[in-house]
Amino acid sequence: MQEGKVLPAAQINRDLLRSILETPRWFWPVVSILGLVVLAATITIGIMINTGLGITGLNYKVVWGFFITNFVFWIGISHAGVMLSAILRLAKAEWRRPATRAAEVLTIFSLMTAMIMPIIHTGRPWRILYWAFPYDFARGIWPNIRPPLVWDPSAILTYLTSSTLFVLIALVPDFAVLRDRTTGWPKIVYTMLAMGWEGNPRQWKLQIIAGVLLSALILPVFVSVHSIVSWDFGMAVAIKSWHSTVFAPYFVVGAVHSGVSAVVFAMILLRWAYGWQDYIRHEHIDALGRLLIVVATGWFYFLVMEIIFGIYGLEGDELAVRALQFLPGEYGVAYNVWMIVFVGITYFLPVILWLPKAWRRNLWIMSAACISVNVGMWLERYLLFVPGQANKQFLTFTWNDYLPRWPEALIVAATFAFVSMLMLLFSRVFPLVPLYDIKEGDILRTEMQIGRRKLTATFRED
Amino acid sequence: MPNAQFEHKWGMVADLDKCTGCQACVIACQAENNIPINTKDYFLQRRAYEWIRIERYWEGEYPNVKARFMPVLCQHCENAPCEPVCPVFATYHNEEGLNVQVYNRCVGTRYCINNCPYQVRMFNFWHPNWPARMENQLNPDVTVRSRGITEKCTFCVQRIRRGELQVEARDGNRLNDETISGGNYDPACVQACPTNALMFGDLQDSNAAIKPYFDDVNAHPGHGEHDRETRGYRLLEEMNTRPSVIYLKKIDKYPLEAGH
Numbered sequence: 034m035q036e037g038k039v040l041p042a043a044q045i046n047r048d049l050l051r052s053i054l055e056t057p058r059w060f061w062p063v064v065s066i067l068g069l070v071v072l073a074a075t076i077t078i079g080i081m082i083n084t085g086l087g088i089t090g091l092n093y094k095v096v097w098g099f100f101i102t103n104f105v106f107w108i109g110i111s112h113a114g115v116m117l118s119a120i121l122r123l124a125k126a127e128w129r130r131p132a133t134r135a136a137e138v139l140t141i142f143s144l145m146t147a148m149i150m151p152i153i154h155t156g157r158p159w160r161i162l163y164w165a166f167p168y169d170f171a172r173g174i175w176p177n178i179r180p181p182l183v184w185d186p187s188a189i190l191t192y193l194t195s196s197t198l199f200v201l202i203a204l205v206p207d208f209a210v211l212r213d214r215t216t217g218w219p220k221i222v223y224t225m226l227a228m229g230w231e232g233n234p235r236q237w238k239l240q241i242i243a244g245v246l247l248s249a250l251i252l253p254v255f256v257s258v259h260s261i262v263s264w265d266f267g268m269a270v271a272i273k274s275w276h277s278t279v280f281a282p283y284f285v286v287g288a289v290h291s292g293v294s295a296v297v298f299a300m301i302l303l304r305w306a307y308g309w310q311d312y313i314r315h316e317h318i319d320a321l322g323r324l325l326i327v328v329a330t331g332w333f334y335f336l337v338m339e340i341i342f343g344i345y346g347l348e349g350d351e352l353a354v355r356a357l358q359f360l361p362g363e364y365g366v367a368y369n370v371w372m373i374v375f376v377g378i379t380y381f382l383p384v385i386l387w388l389p390k391a392w393r394r395n396l397w398i399m400s401a402a403c404i405s406v407n408v409g410m411w412l413e414r415y416l417l418f419v420p421g422q423a424n425k426q427f428l429t430f431t432w433n434d435y436l437p438r439w440p441e442a443l444i445v446a447a448t449f450a451f452v453s454m455l456m457l458l459f460s461r462v463f464p465l466v467p468l469y470d471i472k473e474g475d476i477l478r479t480e481m482q483i484g485r486r487k488l489t490a491t492f493r494e495d
Numbered sequence: 496m497p498n499a500q501f502e503h504k505w506g507m508v509a510d511l512d513k514c515t516g517c518q519a520c521v522i523a524c525q526a527e528n529n530i531p532i533n534t535k536d537y538f539l540q541r542r543a544y545e546w547i548r549i550e551r552y553w554e555g556e557y558p559n560v561k562a563r564f565m566p567v568l569c570q571h572c573e574n575a576p577c578e579p580v581c582p583v584f585a586t587y588h589n590e591e592g593l594n595v596q597v598y599n600r601c602v603g604t605r606y607c608i609n610n611c612p613y614q615v616r617m618f619n620f621w622h623p624n625w626p627a628r629m630e631n632q633l634n635p636d637v638t639v640r641s642r643g644i645t646e647k648c649t650f651c652v653q654r655i656r657r658g659e660l661q662v663e664a665r666d667g668n669r670l671n672d673e674t675i676s677g678g679n680y681d682p683a684c685v686q687a688c689p690t691n692a693l694m695f696g697d698l699q700d701s702n703a704a705i706k707p708y709f710d711d712v713n714a715h716p717g718h719g720e721h722d723r724e725t726r727g728y729r730l731l732e733e734m735n736t737r738p739s740v741i742y743l744k745k746i747d748k749y750p751l752e753a754g755h
Binding site: 085086087091092093094096097151154155156157158160161177179180181182183265268269270271272275422427428433 | 576580603604730
């Protein structure tokens with residue numbers, strides 16, 4: 034199933050490098066607005082570090098709030114990268130081609146954003162330098178490797194490193210194209226980045242081997258990163274509804290759900306912004322939509338299982354948290370309403386929108402479904418983490434709810450601006466749709482006569 | 496360590512039958528340990544905290560109603576859930592059975608707060624402030640904690656250390672119940688309790704008054720509260736945190752009338 038025409042290589046270069054060689058009129062205004070939001074949040078973080086976490090809405094009971102929710106959300110988004118490039122590459126899915134780099138770059142930027150969150154969330158962020166960058170095993174000062182909070186940076190930094198390598202290796206042939214088409218100091222930079230790429234068979238062979246190897250090596254990271262993030266919660270014995278063994282697969286599938294949705298939305302935006310109608314085609318969005326139905330249904334299964342496992346034990350405290358989550362509350366925030374909204378916009382609404390083929394090919398409907406999934410997945414994390422803490426545990430005297438205050442809201446909003454800004458800036462410097470990958474797909478494509486129909490198919494020898 | 500020659504394992508017994516819920520222990524702790532004053536603002540922000548708190552439970556329906564009180568402080572668990580989750584070893588178990596908090600190391604991840612089933616770990620959201628003249632009454636033996644760190648009950652480790660220095664290192668005698676209470680080396684809450692509901696002692700000392708309660712509870716682990724000779728039990732025994740604090744059940748001389 035491949036549509037669209039085979040374009041000449043020169044036109045592919047011209048179209049896909051347009052974002053780099055020409056500046057669209059909207060570019061700098063949009064980047065400036067995003068930059069202003071990021072600046073405001075940076076100042077807020079400064080104020081927060083200066084005066085303390087008192088300016089947030091956290092209290093003695095709910096000590097992990099918006100920041101941790103946002104951390105898990107962005108880690109989740111980052112899972113699109115491996116899913117689309119590594120797994121689909123190994124599975125030889127042809128329709129992955131235009132999406133891979135956007136997904137990997139989104140991975141890198143969302144990981145970077147995610148890592149800011151737990152650091153600014155701590156009481157004394159400047160002290161984190163002692164343990165995360167890098168953790169001081171050698172001198173054995175405080176060698177406590179038991180907490181999941183130490184596994185987190187290890188897993189995330191591994192993921193960040195391997196994703197960056199992945200993107201760089203895939204970029205080398207495109208750097209060479211850019212090197213040949215630029216002048217002045219950009220040419221010098223691209224020359225260095227291209228690392229002497231000439232496009233001879235040996236280089237291609239090594240590049241492909243490196244790509245496949247990295248795909249295979251990145252697969253364990255795909256499972257481990259979000260599992261480890263989920264253990265931040267799963268390992269906590271004292272908070273009911275967190276202490277669950279199903280968290281690791283549940284989080285991983287949820288991460289793919291939100292991550293792939295985010296990539297679809299980013300691709301639709303890029304297609305519209307840079308006029309890449311010939312490259313990011315309806316067939317690609319369609320295929321991603323079908324993948325998303327499967328992922329979403331897997332995620333829904335784990336959601337239901339998580340709730341069933343929670344209720345199954347019939348422990349009073351666990352049931353109290355579940356009651357707080359699902360039943361009309363007598364206390365402050367109506368978590369049950371949010372719960373219905375969250376399940377609706379994360380599973381039922383988008384899956385209904387993805388089911389008809391015509392709707393999958395309608396970019397407006399796809400965008401709406403993907404935004405809805407991501408709003409829902411953000412809510413999911415919030416509803417997983419906060420009611421467990423807000424619930425009256427065994428002994429505490431008071432119930433405590435949590436209402437975020439403006440610094441948290443602003444910083445969370447700014448993370449979205451930050452990632453968008455980085456993506457836009459990246460698209461100005463590097464091609465966001467891999468040139469060589471598109472060309473490779475076109476070369477491998479052949480027409481096949483089956484009965485009376487002519488179909489396009491891809492043949493390759495392995 | 497000031498004393499290498501004596502081993503200790505500190506423990507506490509809280510007799511709920513004697514507790515009147517007067518909160519003297521709370522105030523004593525507040526004064527002894529330089530805990531910031533819980534102002535109205537702190538309460539409204541829900542960030543007021545105490546290292547030892549009195550929990551009050553109502554039983555029955557008005558007018559046939561009873562109030563129950565229970566002092567809850569850090570249980571100094573032998574198997575503390577807060578300890579393995581600290582990435583910087585700010586909380587660890589020392590050789591005297593105390594769960595200690597090293598304020599200098601703490602970065603404020605607040606994982607320990609989430610992992611404490613007794614909810615006795617508290618986070619410092621603001622830098623502590625006292626009215627100017629009250630700064631003169633701060634206890635010089637206790638660190639004034641900065642904002643951004645977690646803190647909790649220490650069993651008044653400063654008093655224990657003073658005892659170890661004055662009685663053990665200087666005089667060469669082992670601390671026992673008598674010398675502990677005689678020299679004011681027991682925790683401030685124990686000292687302040689008007690009904691002696693709180694008892695403090697050394698479990699390595701075979702003559703300690705608290706020792707029989709611990710022996711009894713340890714001899715009948717699990718939920719066998721009725722098998723025990725004393726009224727002793729631990730909080731949340733099913734979590735296997737093995738606290739160093741034992742509670743003695745309240746005796747109901749006049750139980751609630753049924754049917755009301």
